[in-house]
Amino acid sequence: MFPELAAGVAAALAAAAYAVRGPSCQWLGPSIYRGPRNRAAIALTFDDGPSPGTPELLELLAQHEARATFFVCGLNVERYPQIVRAAVEAGHELGNHGYAHARLWLRNPAFIYQEVATAQRAITAVAGRPPRWFRPPYGVRWLGLREALRRLDLTLVTWTVLAQDWKLPAERIVRRLERRAGNGAILCLHDGRELDPRPDIAPTMEAVRRLLPVLRERGFALVTLSDLLGAGP
Template identity: 50%
Template structure:
């Protein structure tokens, strides 16, 4: 019986840890938002892992459809492609912090986690002239020390309401996933990069965005940056 009880406890502890690290709504390792207010018919498109060589094509599509978005950028990518990072900012999009080198934080030290976000914060500020107020953990995985890093850098954690799995799905499936998960105040997670990889193929993402925007507009949704979605007066 003791063995069974211990096994159940270990299973429950493991499930709780998985929830704490991964679940968009979990706040165990630090406060995060995963959606905006549900009273307005607005949503936010977010793109992680850029800037990349492929980001400019996405910017063209967003400009063509006149949609603002939020880009959670990696500091190392910003240093590698400063002109692209500046283009994102110049186009009026919001830039958030997605760590410097896109590591998985599980089992890393609080110092390591804070240093990752601090380096990215400095790189983004230096290159674009704007300091992010939002951060998103690489792989959405938070860990011990994440809360302290957020507090010391004064960054609000942002997860997502719906994630498109756009790094492995085709445009049709990405669109279907997002439409299934959409509602007022939704934060949609897509990608304009693949970690620190050069020349990532994001054609399915761009095609999904091209189709999604008119579909969502037809349902009455408008598009905002994450900060606009969370604080409608800004």
């Protein structure tokens, strides 16, 4: 291939990857990746749950007066409805993370709508009210997602910092998050691992155990997304 052509193809691929996966990219529809910078508040968000490890996380959050947002998978909600109810009763918020954690890349609009709508029904049935936020599995957006979210009255939320807690040890997770914790930050962690019914989330738990006192010490309120984004309770 001619070098100029190769460079052009590389640039086009990079642009496509950014459109599909860039947390702050708006090309495939509006997405929120941080809250206002004028308030010392942070939103902790946890994806892929609930899992059998979630109740311990709820205890930890309660000890530090922290509220969080759980982007749950519909299938995991059906497995562990009592854990979902405990989270809601403790003042946490639920978001939609799809039904079966499907990658929406290259899927048709009907599939995408089904994936989001089925999760929305499963979550609403257990929690008593529909989530208002959606976070796509793997952060991947695709054509048709914007329309599906509009029909379901959902807003797309990505993140300011991705913890990479599915692969990093606790100390590196803490370092990543501490460094970029600032006013309005949306931190993305995981209290599940895709659809694994009994995932090992020990590094996540250890990281949260170390991080919560540090963030509170630095004066941050730890709030739900609705609170952070000023969208009411």
